[in-house]
Every structure is written in C-alpha cells, then in structure tokens.
Amino acid sequence: MIKLYGYWRSTAAYRVRLALNIKQVSYSQQSVHLVKDGGEQYQPEYQSLNPQGLVPTLVDDGIVIGQSLAILEYIEEKYSQYPLLPSNVAERAMARQLSQIIACDLHPLNNLRVLQYLSNQLKVNDAEKSQWYHHWLAQGFSAFERLVAKWDSNGPYCLGGELSMADVCLIPQIYNADRFDFSMDAYPRLQEINQNCLKLARFQDAIPENQPDAV
Amino acid sequence: MIKLYGYWRSTAAYRVRLALNIKQVSYSQQSVHLVKDGGEQYQPEYQSLNPQGLVPTLVDDGIVIGQSLAILEYIEEKYSQYPLLPSNVAERAMARQLSQIIACDLHPLNNLRVLQYLSNQLKVNDAEKSQWYHHWLAQGFSAFERLVAKWDSNGPYCLGGELSMADVCLIPQIYNADRFDFSMDAYPRLQEINQNCLKLARFQDAIPENQPDAV
Structure with a gap:
C-alpha cells in the first residue's frame, strides 16, 4: 500500500492527500513532525528517503518520490481514474x-x-x-x-x-x-x-x- | 512558429531554450528586458500574456503558456522526438x-x-x-x-x-x-x-x- 510521509499542516502534503483522495487510491500516513525535536525531517532516517529534508515523500511499490508536483504527476500516470489533468x-x-x-x-x-x-x-x-x-x-x-x-x-x-x-x-x-x-x-x-x-x-x-x- | 518570450540571463528561459534545442524544434525569441525601464515584464502588453510578469512565456499555435516546467511538459507532450522524460x-x-x-x-x-x-x-x-x-x-x-x-x-x-x-x-x-x-x-x-x-x-x-x- 502507498505510504505518504507528511505533516498535517504542510500544504505540499495536503496536495498529495487531495490527489490520492480524488483518485480514491488508499494509502497510509506517516507523520514527520516539522517542529518537534528540531524537526524530524532532519533526522538521518528521513533524509535517506528525502535528501532535501522536506515533506512530502511518497513510497509506492519500492519507488520513493519527493517533491509534491512530481508525486502528483506520478499518481496521475500510474492511477488513471479521475484524471488530474485534462486530455487536451x-x-x-x-x-x-x-x-x-x-x-x-x-x-x-x-x-x-x-x-x-x-x-x-x-x-x-x-x-x-x-x-x-x-x-x-x-x-x-x-x-x-x-x-x-x-x-x-x-x-x-x-x-x-x-x-x-x-x-x-x-x-x-x-x-x-x-x-x-x-x-x-x-x-x-x-x-x-x-x-x-x-x-x-x-x-x-x-x-x-x-x-x-x-x- | 513557436515564439519564446525570455531574457538571455533568465535561467527559466534558458531551460526552455535547452528543451527546444534538444528536440530540434525551431523557434523565434522575443526579448523581455527584466531591468531596463523598471522591467519590461511589468508592461501591460506582456502582462496580458503572463499575468505573473515573469519570463518565460511560450506561444505556440495560439496557446500561451507561462511557468517553465509547464512549458517543458507541453513541449514534451507535443514534440515527441528526443524525449525529456524516460519511459519508465x-x-x-x-x-x-x-x-x-x-x-x-x-x-x-x-x-x-x-x-x-x-x-x-x-x-x-x-x-x-x-x-x-x-x-x-x-x-x-x-x-x-x-x-x-x-x-x-x-x-x-x-x-x-x-x-x-x-x-x-x-x-x-x-x-x-x-x-x-x-x-x-x-x-x-x-x-x-x-x-x-x-x-x-x-x-x-x-x-x-x-x-x-x-x-
């Protein structure tokens, strides 16, 4: 199942949640607290997934993707139902x-x-x-x-x-x-x-x- | 023919020139001087093409596009030779x-x-x-x-x-x-x-x- 690393208030993670919901693709969430303990996004474990230390990161079938627009394009290409881009x-x-x-x-x-x-x-x-x-x-x-x-x-x-x-x-x-x-x-x-x-x-x-x- | 509104030193316009060159698509350039006279990008004529007042803007066949990555995706979809995106x-x-x-x-x-x-x-x-x-x-x-x-x-x-x-x-x-x-x-x-x-x-x-x- 898709795993989304995000944070409730991150607008970039919010974009990805919307895209997955619109397409009715199920996913689990892993919270990366951006403030607590100086920011969990800076911890080595998270940085190995996302060297920018930013949320969101999407993991699907072993594919790890950072940058919300890259994730949206990926979701659009992989899950064709309820398109996020028009055909024209x-x-x-x-x-x-x-x-x-x-x-x-x-x-x-x-x-x-x-x-x-x-x-x-x-x-x-x-x-x-x-x-x-x-x-x-x-x-x-x-x-x-x-x-x-x-x-x-x-x-x-x-x-x-x-x-x-x-x-x-x-x-x-x-x-x-x-x-x-x-x-x-x-x-x-x-x-x-x-x-x-x-x-x-x-x-x-x-x-x-x-x-x-x-x- | 494609018309590219840009500026020689704009790195965003430089991206679009590269994409067009890689695909060997011919185009003409219209310079928008970002500094002269307070910036030509703020003139109403240019802003009607690009309300952000930023370069580049691409005009192709009556289609007007701002934002360099949107332009790159457009070029990739319309001109399939020498792809800018892998197939996988x-x-x-x-x-x-x-x-x-x-x-x-x-x-x-x-x-x-x-x-x-x-x-x-x-x-x-x-x-x-x-x-x-x-x-x-x-x-x-x-x-x-x-x-x-x-x-x-x-x-x-x-x-x-x-x-x-x-x-x-x-x-x-x-x-x-x-x-x-x-x-x-x-x-x-x-x-x-x-x-x-x-x-x-x-x-x-x-x-x-x-x-x-x-x-």
Missing part, C-alpha cells in the same frame, strides 16, 4: 501553469525553512515577516485569479466542470492564507472555487484538521 | 523530482524579484544577500548531488546515458551559481554532468551569452 494539450498546460504558480513561485517563499531563515539569520521582525508572507500570497493569487478569469469557465472548479491539479494546489494554499490572516476579498473567483471544492468529502477528508497527527 | 514511471518521477528541486525550491528563492524585495523592503545588505543566495544553492545542490549519486548511473547525464528534464534544469542553475561566485567544489558529480552537457552544440546554442539580447 492546451488545458493540460493551463492546469500545470496554475499549479506551478502556487508550487514554484508562491509556496517556496513562505514555507517554514524560509521563515526560519528570515527570523534567525536576517533578524526580520514579526510584522515584516507577515508583510513578506502576504506580499507573495498577493502576487501569486492575483496572477492565478486573472488566469482563471481569462479562462472563463463557468464551472465550479479552476478549469471548469472537472477537478484538476490546479484545484489540488489552490485549496491548500488558501488554507494557509487563512491561517496567516490574509484577506481573500480581492479574489472572488478563488473564494468561489474554494467553497465548491470544500463541499466535497474527498476534500474534507484531506484537510489538515482531519489528519491523525493534527494537534 | 520510476525514472520519470526521478527526472521530475530533480527538476523541481531546482525549479520549485532553489531558483524561486534567488530570482530577481526576491533579491529586490530583500534589498528594498528588508534593507538586507549585499553580504547578507550573497549569503542568502549561496545558502539556497547549497541546500538544493547537495540534495541534487545525493539523489544523483544514489541513482548511481555511470552515464554522462543526471539519469544516465540519455539527456532529460533534470539536465535541462540543472545546467542553467550551475550557470547562475558561477555568476554569483558560488563554489561547486562540494558537488563533483554535478560538475561532471555540467561539463558533459556543455560539450553539446544543443547546449552551447542555448547559453545566455549566445542569445541575441545578450549584453
């Missing part, structure tokens, strides 16, 4: 572009190791750190909102009537924005998509608070 | 994981807009900025080196005898490391791969200094 080449490109706005340009700037660097090495205070956090959220969400609006789907999800990788990346990021008191007022379409997704049991089962290691 | 599912996952170590966790922390934020908003001085830059390079390259060593290929490239998306992401990042006086001494396998790739005409044609907008 232009739509696939848009699903990936939207996903990467979150996973390559927004989240990496706001994750734990970067916030720790800002505090510890650069002595950035909490107010400046919050501004930093909100700045990159605004940059990413406004591009995302513009692209989705331009796509002009009337459906409930990012690309229209079907869920895709873009929803899988967006919903965890909005969860994080809420957690860091970021107002979503400027992004009505993203709010709408968020509400539509969170109505689904497959999303509810993946939210951080519903994980076994949630505090 | 585990190898594909490794190629993507390596690519994303660069594109999702290393480069986004060191790109122009982030360095500008550090200087302008956080008043970080040049020495601290250089430490920041080197810190994230070391984090990314050491994970990359460990994974490639573990993969244990004896071939000239990241995954063995065939070029892949991982080489397309690695070589531009090493170019950038050199530019910012980062020593590659701790990464012998990455140096070797870099030398092997740069022997190829398809790589030479893509290097920043050989682009029409190089200064």
